[in-house]
Amino acid sequence: MAKLGYTWYPKDWGNSESVFELSLSERGLYREFIDLAMLNDNKTEIKKDVWIRKFCVSKEDLEFILCKLITLNLIEFRDNILFIPSCESRLKLVRGGSNGGKKSKPTPKPNSKPTPKPFESLNEKNDKPIAKQREIETKIEIESKVKEIKIEDIKLYFFENGFSEISAQKFFDYYSIANWKDSKGNKVKNWKQKAQAVWFKDENKTQSNEPKFVC
Numbered sequence: 001m002a003k004l005g006y007t008w009y010p011k012d013w014g015n016s017e018s019v020f021e022l023s024l025s026e027r028g029l030y031r032e033f034i035d036l037a038m039l040n041d042n043k044t045e046i047k048k049d050v051w052i053r054k055f056c057v058s059k060e061d062l063e064f065i066l067c068k069l070i071t072l073n074l075i076e077f078r079d080n081i082l083f084i085p086s087c088e089s090r091l092k093l094v095r096g097g098s099n100g101g102k103k104s105k106p107t108p109k110p111n112s113k114p115t116p117k118p119f120e121s122l123n124e125k126n127d128k129p130i131a132k133q134r135e136i137e138t139k140i141e142i143e144s145k146v147k148e149i150k151i152e153d154i155k156l157y158f159f160e161n162g163f164s165e166i167s168a169q170k171f172f173d174y175y176s177i178a179n180w181k182d183s184k185g186n187k188v189k190n191w192k193q194k195a196q197a198v199w200f201k202d203e204n205k206t207q208s209n210e211p212k213f214v215c
Contacts, residue, residue, distance in 0.1 A: 006038050006090060018072040021157075026065050029055060030074060037084040042091055044082040071156060149180070149191055157192060162205050171199050 013019055022030060032055060036044040052062055069075045076083040151172045158168035175181070180188045188194050 018074055021072060022068070025057075025061075026068060029057070029062075029065050030069055033069075033075060033082060034084060034087060037082070037087040038091070041095075042083055042087055046077065046080050046082050068156070071152060149176075154191070154195075157195065161200060163200060164205065167199060171195060 019027060019030070033044070048059070048062060051057070052059055055062075057065075066075070070077065073085070076085065149172075151169070154172050155165050155168040158171070159165065175188055175191070175194075180191075182188055182194070
């Protein structure tokens, strides 16, 4: 495949919650991996020894960054291939013969029948959403986000902020048992903010004799 020059979107990069979790060095290596993915059709061969020399990074630091990128679902290892999910949509356009940008929509055929309006609410009639339905939909959305909380993400976040794995486990157990509600019965909408406000205390910091978190 021909070498590809591609458009960079700073806004998407800056608004990415996963990228926000990365340090400056971790962002730099991830950015290098994106370039390799775009040049190699997302089929970059995994060569850790070469990456250590090319990017001037120690073996331990490389392994830690790779572990973090995998945990955040920014990269994947498929056998001996490095795959970056965020690059795939643009590469599909290139494989189809496009130089990038949005796919042009075909000219629609004239339709004699009027197109019915889609349902806007949960009932079978084409009514406007009522307040109760909007409340239900919001509750479903919040609960779906709660289900995505993983103990591995919590341990990594506590570790990066200097707190013990034991404290992270207590945090997870406390709120998961309560169906992710706080002591007042309110839903925990942002577990990171809750950890910073309530759990990040000096007595919970990692002690020198405690085992370090291993991804």
